[in-house]
């Protein structure tokens with residue numbers, strides 16, 4: 001994009017030990033919103049920050065956007081420190097906020113021109129029409145913003161964040177309250193921006209959204225990053241489960257009928273089944289054990305923190321729907 005190819009950083013965003021404590025005020029106690037967060041977002045990726053309400057996602061984004069002061073640690077955007085290279089770091093990032101605060105009496109083209117002016121982009125370098133086209137808003141370039149649909153407004157917010165041609169784009173819950181069709185459209189636009197070289201950081205409550213769009217996912221909960229991996233690796237971790245069965249009697253040898261399963265036999269009365277949640281159901285395993293005439297005394301499943309979070313997140317997605 002606008003940076004010199006010879007100086008392209010490996011990481012679009014790099015956080016080290018980033019910590020934010022909101023001070024106590026009035027009746028509310030001090031709140032640790034981010035605790036010692038290390039995160040490296042590769043240049044050119046679509047990176048998902050996944051976490052439930054209150055996890056600390058907005059705090060992280062607001063620190064990058066310069067709206068919230070960190071308590072300690074460091075944050076670099078495009079290899080520019082947000083404290084010592086504030087102005088350049090700010091110019092390297094475009095942030096699309098959650099709220100759709102579009103001024104209703106301006107047209108999309110006027111809004112982009114105004115925004116470009118705010119960022120000091122000289123008129124000859126402005127690309128309002130190109131940006132509107134990239135986001136499928138050419139038809140509406142001269143319509144009052146108040147006549148735009150919710151999905152168009154959201155795309156206009158993305159367009160506004162792109163006027164200064166930042167190499168890093170942050171989308172804070174881009175599809176909250178957006179119906180399925182518009183969600184697909186928005187995802188297509190995000191993919192296109194990414195294909196054209198923009199690194200995208202998006203926050204979401206929805207595993208499905210992160211899975212669909214992101215190359216890498218970090219899961220954040222209670223201010224800490226509890227998992228960070230490539231999307232396939234993370235999904236594989238979420239998918240790998242084990243079921244331990246304690247038998248009522250000692251077992252000398254695993255019955256032939258069970259050898260198709262991936263089983264450990266660590267103790268005479270214990271069998272541990274390893275399975276992929278996407279491929280097998282627990283009931284199938286229990287049925288097979290019963291069919292082999294083995295008496296079950298107890299059953300336990302392993303529940304890692306990650307799985308708890310995963311359950312929490314997916315449950316949240318179903319309960320809330322698009323909000």
Ligand SMILES: Nc1ncnc2c1ncn2[C@@H]1O[C@H](COP(=O)(O)OP(=O)(O)OP(=O)(O)O)[C@@H](O)[C@H]1O
Pocket residue numbers: 022023031032033051052053054055056057058059060
């Ligand atoms: N200005 C503030 N003053 C005090 N506490 C705050 C402030 N902003 C956020 N918090 C607290 O910090 C924690 C993290 O909030 P944050 O908004 O970063 O979470 P989030 O992951 O973005 O949540 P959501 O998905 O609901 O937007 C929460 O407990 C929140 O109540």
